[in-house]
Amino acid sequence: MVEKRGTGLWLTHLGLIVGIAFIFFPIWLAFVASTVEQHDIVRPPMPLLPGDKFFENYARALTSGINAPVATMLWNSLVMAMGIALGKIAISLLSAFAIVYFRFPGRQLFFWLIFLTLMLPVEVRIVPTYEVIANFGMLNSYQGLILPLIASATATFLFRQFFMTVPDELAEAARVDGAKPMRFFFDILLPMSRTNIAALFVILFIYGWNQYLWPLLITTEPEMNTIVMGIKQMFPSGDDFAHWPTIMATSILAMVPPVIVVIGMQKLFIRGLVESEK
Amino acid sequence: MATVTLENLKKSFGKTEVIQGIDIDIADGEFVVIVGPSGCGKSTLLRMVAGLETATSGEVRIDGKRVNDVEPMDRDIAMVFQNYALYPHMSVFDNMAYGLKIQKVAKPEIAERVQTAAKLLQLEPYLQRKPRELSGGQRQRVAMGRAIVRKPAVFLFDEPLSNLDAKLRVQMRLEIKALQRELGVTSLYVTHDQVEAMTLADRMIVMNAGVADQIGAPLDVYADPATEFVAGFIGSPPTNFIDAALLDGERAGRIGIRPEHVRLAEQGRIEAVVVYAEALGAETLVHLRAGDGQQITVRQESGLAIPTEGQSCGLAWDSAQVMRFDEAGLRQR
Incomplete structure (x- = not known):
């Protein structure tokens, strides 16, 4: 570890504080804007201290919003993010298990096919995917939001790498103990992967929560909007004026669940880094 | 069971x-x-x-x-x-x-x-x-x-x-x-x-x-x-192997003799130079090199004299303790 003393220490801290202020200031402004009234925002200078309309603005946003109640959008986002995170983890675990522990024809081929899809971002395949989902009649549905994003090459690859570090003897010991493959998977492999799963969950939840383009394409009814894209939908078209306090309240609300997930999982996350049990 | x-x-x-x-x-x-x-x-x-x-x-x-x-x-x-x-x-x-x-x-x-x-x-x-x-x-x-x-x-x-x-x-x-x-x-x-x-x-x-x-x-x-x-493989230190050609009265192949069955003698069957001696307390292991570069180990009681390095010694053993092996490594009885 590099040891810093005197000026060096102060400079480092100064750098960090400036950096944090830089990132935090817009969020603070959004928070302030969500606690005042519309005319306070549009008339310069913009206030820098919170007003007294916190409960009023948030209650209005949650219950009625602009196009749809924010509570509904929050729920949609939650379903989508959880569906994507849990689905991706389940599918990746199973496919990594198959690739590492079973010998079947085309095993390498399938692995490389999965790996190949890493190179194709959602945007590249979004039009054909839309076509498929539309033909299945999944527009404006949770399945439509979740299914196209549920497979993950990254997670499969990660679990594959982890499983390959698990000693073969462990699988053999389980076999001698009489565990069938799926029993081994659930009793031994899954508990051993729990810190990896926790880390991935955090990443994938945020990935799912922050999806913008896909929900924008396939949800046309405001009741199915997710919150991240819903914010954009709140901006008026034409000559209507934007109701900034509600929009800002929605922005703040959209930030809360990922923050909760990160803080809540932090302990497990760090334990995963410190603990080395294999 | x-x-x-x-x-x-x-x-x-x-x-x-x-x-x-x-x-x-x-x-x-x-x-x-x-x-x-x-x-x-x-x-x-x-x-x-x-x-x-x-x-x-x-x-x-x-x-x-x-x-x-x-x-x-x-x-x-x-x-x-x-x-x-x-x-x-x-x-x-x-x-x-x-x-x-x-x-x-x-x-x-x-x-x-x-x-x-x-x-x-x-x-x-x-x-x-x-x-x-x-x-x-x-x-x-x-x-x-x-x-x-x-x-x-x-x-x-x-x-x-x-x-x-x-x-x-x-x-x-x-x-x-x-x-x-x-x-x-x-x-x-x-x-x-x-x-x-x-x-x-x-x-x-x-x-x-x-x-x-x-x-x-x-x-x-x-x-x-x-x-x-x-x-x-079995026995430590391992058995000494000597090319039969170096010895009088032995047929073709190699002979094996365990370190505890070899002794240092004035007049031996073969001459060797002491490389070093390990005194282990209860016993001493004497490592020697024979004329053809072959390593030979002698295990002897600690009471016996320990030869100095570089000294030339004769090695003797009892014929009954000799194991004879053919070219393929099989034991000849």
Whole structure:
């Protein structure tokens, strides 16, 4: 570890504080804007201290919003993010298990096919995917939001790498103990992967929560909007004026669940880094 | 309790034949050690008995029943692995109980069996700990415990002591032997350490490149090795080999003579120069180099004079102690 003393220490801290202020200031402004009234925002200078309309603005946003109640959008986002995170983890675990522990024809081929899809971002395949989902009649549905994003090459690859570090003897010991493959998977492999799963969950939840383009394409009814894209939908078209306090309240609300997930999982996350049990 | 029979057991990986036909009848309660250098196929042989590796041809019979196509769990065996293979997220208790849980043994009986095994292995205070909180020797005991609780017909050990330090290895070796005596379970034990093999075995299989060079009681194998390889592998320091051409009155091939059977003499059968001498207390090992560069070791009592380095000595031995081997390394009687 590099040891810093005197000026060096102060400079480092100064750098960090400036950096944090830089990132935090817009969020603070959004928070302030969500606690005042519309005319306070549009008339310069913009206030820098919170007003007294916190409960009023948030209650209005949650219950009625602009196009749809924010509570509904929050729920949609939650379903989508959880569906994507849990689905991706389940599918990746199973496919990594198959690739590492079973010998079947085309095993390498399938692995490389999965790996190949890493190179194709959602945007590249979004039009054909839309076509498929539309033909299945999944527009404006949770399945439509979740299914196209549920497979993950990254997670499969990660679990594959982890499983390959698990000693073969462990699988053999389980076999001698009489565990069938799926029993081994659930009793031994899954508990051993729990810190990896926790880390991935955090990443994938945020990935799912922050999806913008896909929900924008396939949800046309405001009741199915997710919150991240819903914010954009709140901006008026034409000559209507934007109701900034509600929009800002929605922005703040959209930030809360990922923050909760990160803080809540932090302990497990760090334990995963410190603990080395294999 | 059971007998184990291997009949012309062979294993090939692709075109390489790693086990070239092994035959042995292991009696009920017998402790058989498979010993050989790395890569000789000894672990593969054990894994075929365990069912973790399929036999290419030949038969494995446990208690008279052919088990070639039987899954490991149904073979009534228990295995102790080199790196212990304990489940890291389970407590010691759960590690030992796992196999029984799968067999759907009733909970009170599981608890009782684990307790009995833990008592036997002095693991009682550690039952609720995780493997990573245990020392190497304790982990080794847990691995043994996991094998014991299943009350198997056969124990299989795959180099169980090679991850332990030297002192602990000697101690665990004694414990394994005592335990096996007490339980009377037929055991197959793989090791590359010939001392372990000598001390543990009722009978040992000396493997060399996929072939069982010799099968027999440790002292018989030591006293009467069947091949040059066995003579060189079993015994420490190893047997001295001397080209017969250097000696008067010997036919072709090589002769082998154990270090304890050679003595330093004024007039010897062969001349050699002392390279260095190791005084070990009870005995002294004198390392010499013969005329053709051949290394020769003499083991002598500590009371005898220790020659200085660079001194030239004659080496003498009793003709009765000489083992003669032909060009192919087979013993000539």
